Amino acid sequence: MARGGALIMMNGAPGKEVWVAINTTWNIFNFRRSLIAALREAGFRVVAYAPPDDYVGRVETICSRYIPMQLDNASTHPLRELTTLWRMVRLLRLEKPALLLTYTPKVNIYLALAARVWGIPVVANVSGLGFGFAADGGVKRIMLALYRIAFLSPKRIFFQNAEDRATFLDAELAKEAQAALLPGSGVDVSRFSPRPKVRDDGTFVFLMVSRLIWEKGVGEYVAAARLLKADFPSVSFRLLGFLDVLSPSAISRGEVEAWVLEGVIEYLGHSDDTATAYAETDCVVLPSYYREGVPRTLLEGASMGLPAITTDMPGCRQAVANGETGLLCKARDATSLAEAMRRILLMTDDERTAMGTKARARIVREFDEKIVVARYMEVVKGILGEAQR
Numbered sequence: 001m002a003r004g005g006a007l008i009m010m011n012g013a014p015g016k017e018v019w020v021a022i023n024t025t026w027n028i029f030n031f032r033r034s035l036i037a038a039l040r041e042a043g044f045r046v047v048a049y050a051p052p053d054d055y056v057g058r059v060e061t062i063c064s065r066y067i068p069m070q071l072d073n074a075s076t077h078p079l080r081e082l083t084t085l086w087r088m089v090r091l092l093r094l095e096k097p098a099l100l101l102t103y104t105p106k107v108n109i110y111l112a113l114a115a116r117v118w119g120i121p122v123v124a125n126v127s128g129l130g131f132g133f134a135a136d137g138g139v140k141r142i143m144l145a146l147y148r149i150a151f152l153s154p155k156r157i158f159f160q161n162a163e164d165r166a167t168f169l170d171a172e173l174a175k176e177a178q179a180a181l182l183p184g185s186g187v188d189v190s191r192f193s194p195r196p197k198v199r200d201d202g203t204f205v206f207l208m209v210s211r212l213i214w215e216k217g218v219g220e221y222v223a224a225a226r227l228l229k230a231d232f233p234s235v236s237f238r239l240l241g242f243l244d245v246l247s248p249s250a251i252s253r254g255e256v257e258a259w260v261l262e263g264v265i266e267y268l269g270h271s272d273d274t275a276t277a278y279a280e281t282d283c284v285v286l287p288s289y290y291r292e293g294v295p296r297t298l299l300e301g302a303s304m305g306l307p308a309i310t311t312d313m314p315g316c317r318q319a320v321a322n323g324e325t326g327l328l329c330k331a332r333d334a335t336s337l338a339e340a341m342r343r344i345l346l347m348t349d350d351e352r353t354a355m356g357t358k359a360r361a362r363i364v365r366e367f368d369e370k371i372v373v374a375r376y377m378e379v380v381k382g383i384l385g386e387a388q389r
Helices: 025-031 033-041 056-062 078-095 105-118 130-134 138-150 162-170 218-229 253-262 274-279 296-303 334-346 349-366 369-388
Strands: 017-021 045-050 065-068 099-103 122-126 156-159 179-181 205-209 236-240 283-286 308-311 326-329
Touching (some): 025 045, 105 138, 122 369, 156 162, 205 296, 274 296, 326 334
């Protein structure tokens, strides 16, 4: 693997270069493969631009080439961040891509600023508002100022829920003509389709799939599990997701190990094969109070015919039709979460199955990733077609 800005060349389709830029190659490989395939099929050369991690090799197999991004996701040091921005400005001057497709806050902001210097068109994706909008004081003010400047130039800004779009429009961070809605990141409804239950031991399984940071509601999930264990000792509360996340609010490995030793949760580690984990599950749980776009785990679980429990928060509530495909609970409230989980446990098998069937139908109708890919292809072809005229 090349580092320090060196390029990794691959055989790619001829044509204009479209860059897909995100803060992890894991994200590119797991969530943008279908878009990349559609772009390459249309004749574009697709470049992955992201910090190197364990997924670089896999990203190399699906893109025309890969460029390592030098980005510290957790940094707020002004000089370090200005250096990162300057590197991007220099790289774009050398490479001159035809179009940038950007995701995640820092990447959206910095590449919009850098691309503006050279007149390179950008399509940004606001997949939730994250930590910055939840913070108070200086961090939030700086983020708002950066968005206000950076988002003057993108040709299109995709939002994953209407509340985030309204937030940006009300704060004058984006213009009405730029701001468009997508149904989250979509989900592959063929890969995530209902399967017969893998296990047959009668154990009821709740599953939470998430990065292990506090804002995702992991602490509330554990606390709710404790509340329910006395009445439902055989119920399994499973947790799947990355440990050692580079975040100031990361949950430590020691804390997770303590919960496992206590017997309150089963930690499954991390897996790219989440479909198998869902196939062993009866209900998906995500008690997030992070400002989500539309959480992928809720879409995946619903696509597999599972009911879900999540918080009545922007992004989360868009993924669940309360009382029909799952249940909503209060954010940061383990008691409310436990009550919703208890309601699911006390339902009959037929009632839960009916809820899951409605969840699957809604996903196929509204959240199929083909809808997302089609919207992107329409915008990409429109922008690059304009550039040729």
